Amino acid sequence: MLALILRRLALMIPVLLGLLVLVFVLTRIVPADPAAVxxxxxASPEQVAAIRATLGxxxxxxxxxxxxxxxxxxxxxxxxxxxxxxxxxDLAERMPATIELALASMLxxxxxxxxxxxxxxxxxxxxxxxxIRVFTIGGLAVASFWMAIMLxxxxxxxxxxxxxxxxxxxxxxxxxxxxxxxxxDYLLAGNLALARHALWHLVLPSVTLALPATATIARFTRSxxxxxxxxxxxxxxxxxxxxxxxxxxxxxxxxxxxxxxTQVGLLFGLFLSGSIVVEAVFGWPGLGxxxxxxxxxxxxxxVMATTLAIGVIYAVVNIMVDLVQARxxxxxxxxx
Numbered sequence: 175m176l177a178l179i180l181r182r183l184a185l186m187i188p189v190l191l192g193l194l195v196l197v198f199v200l201t202r203i204v205p206a207d208p209a210a211v212x213x214x215x216x217a218s219p220e221q222v223a224a225i226r227a228t229l230g231x232x233x234x235x236x237x238x239x240x241x242x243x244x245x246x247x248x249x250x251x252x253x254x255x256x257x258x259x260x261x262x263x264d265l266a267e268r269m270p271a272t273i274e275l276a277l278a279s280m281l282x283x284x285x286x287x288x289x290x291x292x293x294x295x296x297x298x299x300x301x302x303x304x305x306i307r308v309f310t311i312g313g314l315a316v317a318s319f320w321m322a323i324m325l326x327x328x329x330x331x332x333x334x335x336x337x338x339x340x341x342x343x344x345x346x347x348x349x350x351x352x353x354x355x356x357x358x359d360y361l362l363a364g365n366l367a368l369a370r371h372a373l374w375h376l377v378l379p380s381v382t383l384a385l386p387a388t389a390t391i392a393r394f395t396r397s398x399x400x401x402x403x404x405x406x407x408x409x410x411x412x413x414x415x416x417x418x419x420x421x422x423x424x425x426x427x428x429x430x431x432x433x434x435x436t437q438v439g440l441l442f443g444l445f446l447s448g449s450i451v452v453e454a455v456f457g458w459p460g461l462g463x464x465x466x467x468x469x470x471x472x473x474x475x476x477v478m479a480t481t482l483a484i485g486v487i488y489a490v491v492n493i494m495v496d497l498v499q500a501r502x503x504x505x506x507x508x509x510x
Contacts, residue, residue, distance in 0.1 A: 182493040190485050194246075197481045198239050201474045242478070251482075252475035256467055261479045264464060269483065270354025271341060272453070272460030276445035277355075278380040283387035284438065290388070291395025291434070292427055298400060306392060313389030322382045322455040329378060337375045339457035346371065379456040383449060387441045394437050398430035405429070432499055439495030443488035 209226040226232045230241060245252065251261040294306040330338040337343065341356055346368065349359035357376065360369035402408065403426060411421050446461065453462035461480050468476035 179493060179497070182489075182496060186486075186489045189489060190482065193485045194243070194478070194482060195239070197478055198242065199235075201477055202235060202238075246482070251479040254468070254476050255473045256471045256476070261475050264476065265461070265479060265483055268460050268464045271356075271458060272446060272449060272462060273487075274355040274357065275376065275379055275383065275449060275453070275458060275460060276442060278376050279383035279387065279445055280438065280442055282380055282384040283391055283441065286384075287388040287391030288395050288427075288431075288434065291392040292399050292422065292430075294392065294396045295399035295403065296422065303396075306396075310389035310392050313385045316385065318382055318386070319451045319455060321385060322379070322452055325378045325382060326455070336378055341375055341459065342368070342372055343375075379452050379458055382452050382456075383445055387445070390437055390441060391434055394434045395430065398433050399426060402426050402430040435495055435499050439492045442491045443484070446484045446487055 209222050209229060209231055223232070230238060233241075249262070251265075253259065254261050254264055257264055290306050290309075294303045297303045326338055329336040342348070349356055349363050349365070349368065349372075352359045352362050356372040357369050360366075360372055408421070408426060411425065412418075449458075449460065450462035450466050452458070453460050454466050457463070461484065464476060465480045467473070468480065
């Protein structure tokens with residue numbers, strides 16, 4: 175198990191370096207000029223050139239990249255041109271919001287997707303399987319921004335039962351910082367009313383993010399369970415009269431979760447990187463909203479730092495997925 179972790183950690187370095195190279199080049203070839211944005215529309219070409227020299231943007235591309243790598247190695251991710259604060263400080267404040275949203279969405283997707291997939295496999299080609307199939311196809315086809323707006327219109331504007339935007343209402347004090355996750359921090363502080371208040375704000379954005387993930391998990395679980403039901407050990411357990419329900423949930427499902435667990439790791443990374451639109455629609459103050467502001471203002475430093483942070487979290491989550499797979503099926507650790 176330790177060897178598996180060490181191999182995965184060693185693979186993180188070239189992956190993250192490649193990610194940095196890709197994002198660095200992409201941010202430099204876009205037509206937006208951060209020096210011009212910072213200088214303003216009325217600035218002269220000389221003023222823009224002076225700002226470019228101050229930011230080091232007039233140097234060759236490889237020199238800029240090496241300089242940035244040295245900064246990152248020392249823990250310096252630069253200063254945001256938009257917030258005028260160290261990027262590390264901005265990330266520390268916004269990352270817990272995105273992690274809370276991603277965890278809530280993933281928990282919802284797992285709790286709904288795995289049972290749906292298992293039921294669809296057991297009732298294969300029946301009416302219940304057909305209904306679940308329509309749901310999964312729709313979940314994958316619907317655009318997140320459209321679903322977010324529809325949920326706001328129905329549950330916030332029309333029915334007025336769920337909050338429209340934000341982590342909490344305006345004027346509600348944030349909980350004492352313990353984990354950065356509002357629901358948990360309110361609970362740890364003993365404030366059940368505000369914990370419920372924060373949980374209600376979490377419902378709509380987490381449902382929006384969880385819908386396509388639920389469909390994906392359900393489809394992979396269905397396929398895996400159908401394949402497992404055809405194995406010899408299932409036929410033997412049926413022959414000896416093993417209870418069907420116990421056999422399904424205790425043995426069949428456990429032997430079917432390897433592919434699903436892999437998808438969970440991939441989906442968690444998508445939650446982190448794909449939450450930009452959802453966070454923008456719901457006014458959720460996380461990494462997605464921060465990255466959206468940085469992109470629209472040509473603020474390179476937050477774009478690079480946020481991408482790197484998401485890449486690190488994504489890599490760590492995939493290592494955890496490998497550990498879970500090895501726990502479910504010890505043969506995974508031997509194969510990897």
